Amino acid sequence: MKAMDDNLRNEVVRWQEKLFSRSIRRQVRLQKLKELLSVTSSQTCLEITAGDGIISAKLHENGGSWTTLATGPEAKTALEYFLDEEVSVLQGSTIDAPDQSYDAVILIDALERIRDDYAFIKECHRVLRPDGRLVINTARKMPFCFGGCPLRSLLGLSWKARELERPGYTAHEFFDVLKAGFDVPETDSYSTCCVEVPGLLGEAVANKLLRGSYTLPGEEAGTEEFYHYTKLYALGSLGYPIMWLLSKLDELLLFVLPGHNMAAKTKRRVWRARRTPVLMDGRSIAEAAINTKIGTAAPF
DSSP states (O other): OOOOOOHHHHHHHHHHHHHHHTHHHHHHHHHHHHHHHOOOOOEEEEOOOEOOHHHHHHTTTOEEEEEEEEEHHHHHHTTTTTSOEEEEEEETTBBOOTTTOEEEEEEOOOOGGOOOOOHHHHHHHHHHHEEEEEEEEEEEOOOOSSSTTTHHTTOOOOOTTTOOSSSSHHHHHHHHHHHHTTTEEEEEOOOOOHHHOOOHHHHHHHHHHTTTTTTTOTOOHHHHHHHHHHHHHHHHHHHHHHHHHHHHHEEEEEEEESSSSEEEEEEEOOOOOOOOOOTTTSBHHHHHTTTSSOOOOOOO
């Protein structure tokens, strides 16, 4: 990215901070990540993120030495407004770092963007120290909830429209991709449809005005963007009291309804690949059992 004008940078950051102050969903995400990440002072941390620079900057304020990887070029451009250190783009499933380099690896809305998530988690395991921790925030797959795939598709916020590799994970899929090298003692689900539905509506309006994700300021940000930020802040201020009340109701609903997001703190252990065993012809044991009469080895 070309050298950034300090006045432009300061103005973008100022408006993004104002918009963040009116977003209950983003504030809850930051709070969950802080709780799970815990102390980072005197530690080396690797953050891999989809580009919400405000959340990244606030996590870095907790201290420690940070390295940040963006999931794509747009995320890299946005992050450079908020972070003083160099930001690189993640290349596929590979992390360019020596073995056991970090005390903590933090994935923020990144896992659903990685095609080979198993290989990527193995890379996270490789670069973590033996007593390191992996903290993950990802979307929960909820195809039959009104605030899930149907509404997202209607608003142009579906996982395909956002060019993700998958819509998220069920609890089983989430544990399955981690089980070879991590224990998961802490998992938190947050944001039911009570908060998610109005939040998605607001996000769709914001993205429509900015012709892209409003949390990802581009390299050519200027007067037009600041004009739209003004309108978004006014709308956010009007709706904030309602969203705050809904967030309190959301805390109660989480006892009976699943959250649309998952945040987890995992503990590294020795990597043991746990693949489903297959027969010599490539079939799984289950597939062979289905095609074989019970009580006989005959293939008919």
